[in-house]
Amino acid sequence: MNHWLTAPVLIPLLGGILQAFMGYAPIHLRRTLALATTVLMLVSAVVLLVMANDGSYRIYAFGNWQPPFGIVLVLDRLAALMLIMTAILALFCHLFAIGGADEGNRQFHGLFLFQLMGLNIAFLTGDLFNLFVAFEVLLIASYGLLMHGGGTVRTVPGLHYVVLNLIGSAVFLISVGMIYSVTGTLNMADLAVKVPQISGEGLNIVKAGGMMLLVVFGLKAAILPLCFWLPRAYSKATAPVAALFAVMTKVGIYAILRVYLLIFGDDAGELANLGMDWLFPIALATLAMGVIGALGSGTLKTLVAWQVIISVGTLLAPIALGSQAGLSAALFYLLSTTWTVGGLFLVSELVANQRGSAKDRIVTAPKMQSRTFLSVLFLVGAVAAAGLPPLSGFFGKVLILQSVESGTEMAWLWSVLLIGSFLTLIAYSRAGSIVFWRTVDGHLEKPDPLNGRISVAAGALTAMAIVMVVLAGPIMNYTDATAAQLHNSDAYIEILQTPMVREGS
């Protein structure tokens, strides 16, 4: 039992409840408290990262119920990595939101914090049904956040997003029911024990349940047939919300990593590596689709939204192949791409604010204010996203390319990833040169000058690509250790033997 594990859940929960009750408090008080909550959450994530770095599993059993009978939170290296990634992204998004985007809705900060709570539960939980509940918590907060902001542009994408995710929840429940009806348990460690023992007619039910789970996680992660809701929703969302949503697709990828490596991993007998032979071609197709979308996008935010889909494809290809080096590379790229995409959303918003009625559309417009600063930020973000040296996206992609063993898979992955990266580069060059270089003479309404908070937030999140290169050694050691831990599912199963707290002791 380790009570620290509840901190990333309790801190945003309490902060969010506080925000819900003080909607009419002065805005600077609400902002200070909300930002303090996010900072505290980052601190707790750092503490958990240090704890997880020794390679052992820590659990927190709710109500002191022995797993598999109660719900447990489980901390391992992967969970800690996801927590710290979310906390850093959230801090900069929150700082950006405080620069003015949080006005107009008294519950913005509450929703933001509840969203973080849902994400943190999803990363920490060791129970399949609790994962469903975490998804619902983060989704209902995201519905509110997506609709945040004035105007009517978000209504239709928001409606699509909500309806699709409600259908996804229904499918999730069906698959959970199918798995439970055969195994009689929903604890992930216990499932990892029970699934290899299934035989006879139960096998097909669990197989169908597992494949349906893959559909649900694929919807969250936005893989190819299920990805068309994403560009419209993300490009219409308010900038800090869109940047925070960069982590939402990664929740789907996290769930795939957790469930399919642990429950349907190499040791799962007849169900070993369920669905992974499907995932590899789908991942490559997703990558290709994302590149096509990026080439055809008409606004900067749509371009970045398609970049989210490109990164999902790039991440899932090595995960589907499942080698240890591939997982490590994917985790490195996961960190890099999440922060870069978040930073690019924020930069697009800054650009849009400086261009008058042209907004973030990729068209020629009169010269914008402070364009040196903005163009450097866009350049850093675009170089990291397209995967050019010397920034972190390059190292992530090289690691992914190196991790595949030679064969047909290598031929496919190398060709799709390299051609895709080249075309992404063209998309960014086209957008950047039209927006920043090809200007027309004309009068621009005096735009609001850049304010300190939002420039710092956008700049810092973009600069994470440089920080990751400086710290590449330690980060790679950590992701290597995480991949090794993920491949050793026997150690995860041992949490079932963790002694509970006895009365009087």
Add this chain to the structure above:
Amino acid sequence: MELVFALVIGALTSSGVYLILRARTFPVVVGLTLLSYGVNLFLFSSGRLATGQQPIIGTAASYSDPLPQALVLTAIVIGFAMTAFVVVLSLRNLADNEDDHVDGKQPYKSPAPEEESEVTGK
């Protein structure tokens, strides 16, 4: 009992899916509700169907599984809240776009112009 139960789930789910595939928000909301009813019944059945059994060990010859009932309860609560949200969102869609189509405002098709009868004056 199993056959009736399965047929009910099947009917609810298929009508739900059919309604979700309609292009107006009201049928979609009703479809989502029917789908979640079907899912709730399905979850309930995952603990096996039995009559006259209690979810307490030792009170009867055999006991029924209490966990699916807990799962269904959670699913009902969440589904209800989500339905309320999607209803509000549909109303907002109707108000913003003056159309209840799920894709927002549809291009207005002007009715075919009435054929002008030739005025010849004869």
